[in-house]
Amino acid sequence: MSTTTPVPTRSAGLRNLLTRKGGNKQGHTTFVDRAALGVAGLMVLLALVGPYLAPMDPYAVDLAKSLTPPGSEHWMGTDANGRDILSRVLAGGRTTILATVAVIAVATVIGTLIGTAAALGGRIVDEILMRICDVGLSLPAIVVALGLAAAMGPSLQSAVIALAATWWPGYARLVRTLVRETRDAEFVESARVLGVSRTRLVLRHVLPNSLSALYVQTTLDVSAVMLVISGLSFVGVGAQVPASEWGAMIAASRDTAITAWWTVLFPGLAIALTAIAFNLVGDWLRVRTDPTLRTGGR
Amino acid sequence: MSGHPTQGTPLLRIQDLCVSYPTPDGLKEVVRGVDLSVSRGERVALVGESGSGKSVTARSVLRLDSEARTSGRVLIDGQDVLEMNSKEVRRVRGARAGLVFQDPLASLNPVKTVGWQITQPLRIRGMGRREARRRAVDLLGRLGVADPARRFDDYPHQFSGGMRQRVVIAIAVIAEPQVLIADEPTTALDVQVQAQVLELLGELAQEKDMAVLLITHDLGIVAGFAQRVAVMRDGKLVEEGDVDRVYASPRHPYTRALLDAVPRIGDQPGRRLGTAAATADPVSVSPEGEEL
Structure with missing residues (x-):
């Protein structure tokens, strides 16, 4: 992070929460971090309550008001079908963000389990799991999604499943490398000398020292996953037509983008803002999970 | 001696x-x-x-x-x-049986506090958090770590080489191995600190x-x-x-x-x-x- 502006001590409560143990000697939680956390939090909140905040029905078609520019009645204008874009962005946040979070969460859990097992389970286990990963990595998400759509019917659900199924091998690879680096560290051995059990060694010593790079990767991936989900919606195997999903909204408005910029700008802004916020949160998380960075070197 | x-x-x-x-x-x-x-x-x-x-x-x-x-x-x-x-x-x-390793920085877990690591041998054998902490702070003080109650929550990288080796010794002896x-x-320590650490180790053993x-x-x-x-x-x-x-x-x-x-x-x-x-x-x- 480039900015290290000292933070004004306005909200002491939030400050303590963010700095944990009050040990933030170098002001590592900066204004930018806070803004990013704020936006990311807002987006998650939006996923929960967004649809209830929508001032109008996001699905109400009013062709008479087709492509109304932003104004006092429609703050973000309307799309080709005369639907209120603000309402659709608010309602679409739930679809987009929940789908993205679901993909990342499932892929992270599976990837961590498989990666750890491969790193610690011996050569044969490692070999088998990594070959399975190779298969997963060689399948493009879009092909799997098309296949699943054919099997289960096109829906956002099958897009999420397809994406999670093709996303975890990358994490498994990453975790495997990270765990292999840590497992031979001397502090792991010195814990073993104390009679620490194998499970505890993995959970308390190996994984906490391995996963900070994974946290960063997952938060960085939020934007990528969001775009792929939108892409899948675009080719018709993700969110289905009337549903308001940010990517689908942009895709649907591609014909009007030149004459009516507001139809793509606002959902696009929502995607960009969320992506940036999660990237910054990833950076912040990396600092928070590494005590050497958090408290400064000696 | x-x-x-x-x-x-x-x-x-x-x-x-x-x-x-x-x-x-x-x-x-x-x-x-x-x-x-x-x-x-x-x-x-x-x-x-x-x-x-x-x-x-x-x-x-x-x-x-x-x-x-x-x-x-x-x-x-x-x-x-x-x-x-x-x-x-x-x-x-x-x-x-306890073992004190050669390199005090490498043998400490960088993401856990020193206190967490010293109490670990007691905690995995079922001792309560508070009692374990009390013993660890006592031992750290005994080993010549200044202000042990406060240093308890610090991370290994915040300790100097000699202090780290004291932590490593504390970890090795807290469960009182024979x-x-x-x-x-x-x-891994400089000559002056070597003598101090050895002396402490000797005293503790005695x-x-x-x-x-x-x-x-x-x-x-x-x-x-x-x-x-x-x-x-x-x-x-x-x-x-x-x-x-x-x-x-x-x-x-x-x-x-x-x-x-x-x-x-x-x-x-x-x-x-x-x-x-x-x-x-x-x-x-x-x-x-x-x-x-």
């Missing part, structure tokens, strides 16, 4: 220990029939140059190398560690009546710390005896060569220091450690 030990039954007894490792060219024997015992309250130093097998001997006591092939016996308080299953070994580790093995505990096995290549620190010394070379003990006796009249040429290699304050200016390789008896053992 060179008073004679109160001799009792040895707490740690190593009998005819052989350790070998599989290599691409077959098994390589690293420790070849070592006999050594350490009694309660006794401090024994195991010295030798690198590659002599002293660390491997220490590690076998806690069965740390899973790929090592061992034979012989390692008795801790009468029980053979080499015969135990993994669950029994785990009960020995930390609680009955046998303490210190594998080059001061090698207080808890532990049997201490100090592994080192530094003959300079042995004299002030141990009562007995065993000299190891190429997987075998070449000489063993009271420190005073061995230093005054080494019997084995290799021991003499090692002692010759230590610079002394009373030295004539310009005295050439011996090198062990040059002066050790070249006939009995080849550089690869094969008997000729």
